[in-house]
Amino acid sequence: MRPAVACGVAVARVAATMAAMRLATFNILHGRSPEDGRVDLARFAAAVRELDADVLALQEVDRDQPRSGGADLTAVAAGAMGAPEHRFVAALAGTPGATWSAATGEEQPGSATYGVALLSRHPVRSWQRLPLPALPTPVPLRVPSRTTPIIVRDEPRVAVAAVVATPHGDVTVAATHLSFVPGWNAVQLRWLLRKLGRRADPLVLLGDLNMGPAQAQRLTGMRPLAAGLTFPADAPARQLDHILVRGAVPPAVRDAVHCLPLSDHRALSVDLEAVSP
Numbered sequence: 001m002r003p004a005v006a007c008g009v010a011v012a013r014v015a016a017t018m019a020a021m022r023l024a025t026f027n028i029l030h031g032r033s034p035e036d037g038r039v040d041l042a043r044f045a046a047a048v049r050e051l052d053a054d055v056l057a058l059q060e061v062d063r064d065q066p067r068s069g070g071a072d073l074t075a076v077a078a079g080a081m082g083a084p085e086h087r088f089v090a091a092l093a094g095t096p097g098a099t100w101s102a103a104t105g106e107e108q109p110g111s112a113t114y115g116v117a118l119l120s121r122h123p124v125r126s127w128q129r130l131p132l133p134a135l136p137t138p139v140p141l142r143v144p145s146r147t148t149p150i151i152v153r154d155e156p157r158v159a160v161a162a163v164v165a166t167p168h169g170d171v172t173v174a175a176t177h178l179s180f181v182p183g184w185n186a187v188q189l190r191w192l193l194r195k196l197g198r199r200a201d202p203l204v205l206l207g208d209l210n211m212g213p214a215q216a217q218r219l220t221g222m223r224p225l226a227a228g229l230t231f232p233a234d235a236p237a238r239q240l241d242h243i244l245v246r247g248a249v250p251p252a253v254r255d256a257v258h259c260l261p262l263s264d265h266r267a268l269s270v271d272l273e274a275v276s277p
Helices: 041-051 073-081 184-196 213-220
Strands: 004-007 021-027 055-063 085-094 100-102 113-120 124-131 139-141 150-152 158-166 169-177 203-208 241-246 252-259 267-272
Touching: 021 041, 021 169, 021 203, 021 241, 041 073, 041 267, 055 073, 055 085, 055 169, 055 203, 073 085, 073 113, 085 124, 085 158, 113 158, 113 169, 124 169, 169 184, 184 213, 213 241, 241 267
Parallel strands: 004 252, 021 055, 169 203
Antiparallel strands: 021 267, 055 113, 085 100, 085 113, 124 158, 139 150, 158 169, 203 241, 252 267
């Protein structure tokens, strides 16, 4: 299936008379546009509305961070897409790139946090927070702009899982943002799937996995529902963002890559075949 590319124009549902279910994932760069360096909440809300997802995974999500105006970006997105069910899960407390500590899940509103979110227009039967294994020490990492490796310390990583009561039946949906350190993201991905277990099937995994399609499919044994180049947003050369499935779900009838007016990633979506009346 060849993905559609939607730039500034919403991707229409497959048929106006059919209520296909749309799944989407978007690394939002805390709502910031690289073009002007600003976090504009109205622009962010418009981008979420344009995606028109029924189930949406967001990564690099701020809550009560000064750089995003102290906003709760999950709540802004929920209002924009009309999602009564939504959950923000903090990966770290404090300021990314400055002073922070691993989140415990006990952070109170009003304290600066950063993590992932999962939003649904459909009822959610249960939620689960899953802190991923942390890289124990700083490690050397090669980057294209340097001739010698740099020493990096990875941020804490987390996943959120929900049992969603969809028109197709109960589906476990997990959303995450894995480490950018090669190899360690594979450790986190295998750990996450072990924690979810087979009882989670059918299982949909959404998020920025910081790896390409071949590796993601090999490590998970899951099949892709959508494909397309998502990073960097201005001239995509790689697919880091994924929608993977295990178990029985309706066929995918359309997938799309969306270039939206914020973030350094493009969003990825898929429409599943509608339930017959």
